[in-house]
Amino acid sequence: MMEVDQDEVGQHNVGDSVGQLDDDSEALPCPQVFAQQMSLAEFQRQATYLTHNAVDDLKQSDDYKKWVNTCSVCRSCWYVNQCLPESSCPECAGFALERPCPICKGKCGRIWTRDVEMSKSFRKAHWDGVCGLPDHERHVYMLELFMDEKDVLTGIEDLNTAAG
Numbered sequence: 001m002m003e004v005d006q007d008e009v010g011q012h013n014v015g016d017s018v019g020q021l022d023d024d025s026e027a028l029p030c031p032q033v034f035a036q037q038m039s040l041a042e043f044q045r046q047a048t049y050l051t052h053n054a055v056d057d058l059k060q061s062d063d064y065k066k067w068v069n070t071c072s073v074c075r076s077c078w079y080v081n082q083c084l085p086e087s088s089c090p091e092c093a094g095f096a097l098e099r100p101c102p103i104c105k106g107k108c109g110r111i112w113t114r115d116v117e118m119s120k121s122f123r124k125a126h127w128d129g130v131c132g133l134p135d136h137e138r139h140v141y142m143l144e145l146f147m148d149e150k151d152v153l154t155g156i157e158d159l160n161t162a163a164g
Helices: 040-060 062-068 116-122 135-146 149-163
Strands: 098-100 111-114
Touching: 040 062
Parallel strands: none
Antiparallel strands: 098 111
């Protein structure tokens, strides 16, 4: 039976025997390994915190931004200012992530930003912004934008027919 020196009991670190090749070679340095006990609630708190940080870091990466800000129709990458004209791709509609005010065609000087989620959901360009023109001027542009000349002529003809 082998005798164990009582002075050596409990004095070995986890890494003491790891990394030794044989009696003739030197032992490789091994870091000491310690375990920390924590409650399940603390573990879950730390896991949630670390996961949120990892996701936030991912969302800030250029690769992620390029992937998210890519047209689902033509695959143009809006993040690097690629887009196709509206006639070729209704989701791009001729602009990447920003565009001049679509109501007054930029006369107000405001820049609108693409609503990427809505653009992808409907496969048609959607923009967030407010026209900077006064109400009375903006109203004229809104009428031009949403009324076709044929609609106006048809309305006038209907009025003439009703009156006559």
